[in-house]
Amino acid sequence: MKPSDKRVFGRSGLNVTAFAFGTAPIGNFLQPIDEQTADAMIQTAWDAGIRFYDTAPMYGHGLSELRAGHSLRWKKRDEFVLASKVGRVLKPAKRSEIDFAPWSNAAPNTMSFDYSYDGTMRSFEDSLQRLALEHIDMLFIHDIDRFTRGDEQPEVFRQAMDGCWRALEKLRSEGVVKAIGVGVNEWQVCHEALKQRDFDCFLLAGRYTLLEQEALDEFLPLCVERGAAVLV
Numbered sequence: 001m002k003p004s005d006k007r008v009f010g011r012s013g014l015n016v017t018a019f020a021f022g023t024a025p026i027g028n029f030l031q032p033i034d035e036q037t038a039d040a041m042i043q044t045a046w047d048a049g050i051r052f053y054d055t056a057p058m059y060g061h062g063l064s065e066l067r068a069g070h071s072l073r074w075k076k077r078d079e080f081v082l083a084s085k086v087g088r089v090l091k092p093a094k095r096s097e098i099d100f101a102p103w104s105n106a107a108p109n110t111m112s113f114d115y116s117y118d119g120t121m122r123s124f125e126d127s128l129q130r131l132a133l134e135h136i137d138m139l140f141i142h143d144i145d146r147f148t149r150g151d152e153q154p155e156v157f158r159q160a161m162d163g164c165w166r167a168l169e170k171l172r173s174e175g176v177v178k179a180i181g182v183g184v185n186e187w188q189v190c191h192e193a194l195k196q197r198d199f200d201c202f203l204l205a206g207r208y209t210l211l212e213q214e215a216l217d218e219f220l221p222l223c224v225e226r227g228a229a230v231l232v
Contacts, residue, residue: 004049009081010229012179012200014137016081020052020231021045026067027060032105035067042071054203054231055131056085056142056183057123061100062130063107069131077134083203083231084131085142085183086123086164089114115144115159120167135176139168140183140203141193147185157189165197172200181228187215190230194222201229208232 003019026038033041042053055068065084072080090109100106114123127136141164146153160182168180182193183203190202202223208215208230223230 002049003045004051009138009179010201010223011227012138012229014081014178016052017050019048019050020054020083021050023053023055023064023068024059027058027064028104028106029059030102030104035070038067039071042068046075051080052083053080054083055127056140057088057090057127057130058085058111058142060103060106061098061109061111062090062126063103065127065130066107069133073132081137082131082133083138083140084124084127084136085140086120086168087113087115087142087144087160089119089123090126113143113156115141115156116163117167118163120164124167124171137177138179138181138201139171139177140181140201141165141168142183144182144193145184145186145189153189157192161193161196169198179229187219190215191219191222194219194226194228199228201231203231205232 001018003017005018006015007018009016026041053068055064088111090111093108093110095108098110141160144157144160149156171177172180179200181199181201182190184190185205185207187204187207190204193199204215
């Protein structure tokens, strides 16, 4: 398999490369990198044939989207696929008021969870502004798992299946985005989301590997049945 190999991403009709570039590192995850290094990382991925890029408002408190947009805006928009996420709303603040961990020297924005309809629309519109690109191809509801939300998870999931779902389904039905899904660290959450709602795709972060394959038992067969794509 080559990074540049193309495949259809489930029923969305999007043609994506087999490898995607996850942009958390250019959001200064754990350690800071400068603008030139961030740009060089994306250009290296591009030169290797990768045309699928995944970002999120969370990554560097918006810094990842700013940097990804800066590097990708010089490319032809129909030559790459871009994913971002919803579920957090950013607000400018003084650096002294922000808890940046685990990000190092991130953008000066506070983050608050918001899985409401209005919060989802605002998150999407803010991402477009930071990226300075004409559109985003796919959107994932971010971090509605117990790994991230602890005992709040059942209520957070319920909110997301209401507010986030209604906003994303509207964006998809109007052709604003091509695919909508859920991005979490637990296959069980993806499985339940697909049983409840008509999602196109899922990002299962670090939970389908050579050593961890529980998703094969129930979740992935349901994805095959429903035509949903999975990014791991």
